[in-house]
């Protein structure tokens with residue numbers, strides 16, 4: 409983490425070793441396209457059928473069935489709605505409108521090949537050391553990290569700031585001049601990098617209040633991912649939480665693959681996931697205010713604390729350096745949590761199988777996504 413104005417390093421949170429040794433998994437930066445490709449390959453291997461250009465316009469939760477804009481109707485035993493931040497299924501589950509809540513902030517995202525920045529001495533470290541570089545400043549932050557591109561290494565920059573977008577627009581191709589103007593007083597390396605940028609993407613940031621339930625009373629429709637728990641991206645955990653949801657729901661359906669056990673499966677799914685997702689969402693919001701303090705007494709106190717508390721500590725004021733929070737976040741083992749829950753609850757086992765993990769259930773499932 410660095411001071412916004414000059415890039416002075418305030419604190420380092422070395423996660424590489426704990427990720428390997430304590431959390432038993434590497435800490436990776438993955439391009440969204442690669443993640444999508446991996447998920448597509450896994451789904452195809454499991455026999456899922458994919459329908460593209462099939463926006464769902466209606467859900468009948470009693471059957472359950474869904475109707476696409478092309479007029480096709482699909483029926484199933486269970487609909488798993490993963491239709492994201494602006495989910496239409498959320499309204500069906502809640503029985504009333506549940507739009508996401510604007511945070512008043514937005515991001516500009518800039519991705520470019522590191523080769524474009526080669527030979528610029530002050531940028532050398534940023535384009536060669538794999539880590540999160542996090543500038544923290546008044547009402548905004550900048551995060552940069554390296555990604556594997558198709559043929560070359562990329563660098564991604566995420567600029568977060570107060571909204572500077574027309575009303576009603578949630579996402580658009582942006583203007584490099586606007587980013588340069590908004591961040592002109594920041595670490596001079598930023599403007600140096602922005603000289604080489606062509607394309608900027610802009611997103612408005614939303615969150616959502618904790619939902620009382622992710623399951624429709626019919627027990628035939630449930631929410632997953634951002635549809636269930638849209639959260640701010642300040643801790644970069646939204647997709648991670650969606651993937652944890654799917655591990656739990658997939659694990660439960662594999663163990664209890666009958667229509668009769670669906671209500672219990674869905675109840676267990678909620679019990680295992682709602683509180684955890686809400687806790688991470690609230691930590692993410694807390695992180696916004698910790699990292700975006702305007703310059704002044706509080707910020708000076710924060711910076712002094714960070715400078716005198718390098719590394720990962722129990723009780724650290726910075727959540728990214730706080731041992732107990734990191735243990736909870738990265739030490740979470742979805743399958744172990746599932747096994748613990750099952751052991752602790754009386755679960756009627758009708759035709760269940762022993763192994764936990766992803767697998768094929770005999771239930772017909774429709775996943776609502778594009």
Ligand SMILES: Cc1cc2nc3c(=O)[nH]c(=O)nc-3n(C[C@H](O)[C@H](O)[C@H](O)COP(=O)(O)OP(=O)(O)OC[C@H]3O[C@@H](n4cnc5c(N)ncnc54)[C@H](O)[C@@H]3O)c2cc1C
Nearest residue numbers: 463464491492493515633634641644645646647648777778
């Ligand atoms: C700037 C930014 C940076 C982020 N960085 C990270 C990060 O580093 N790590 C991380 O874990 N998370 C990150 N996130 C959060 C992450 O992007 C989301 O949590 C994640 O994409 C949610 O996945 P999802 O599948 O639930 O929803 P989405 O990815 O939103 O997918 C929903 C899909 O459903 C489709 N859809 C919507 N309505 C319908 C309909 N009616 N019929 C059919 N299909 C429909 C949409 O077209 C879309 O394809 C970031 C978010 C932002 C905005």
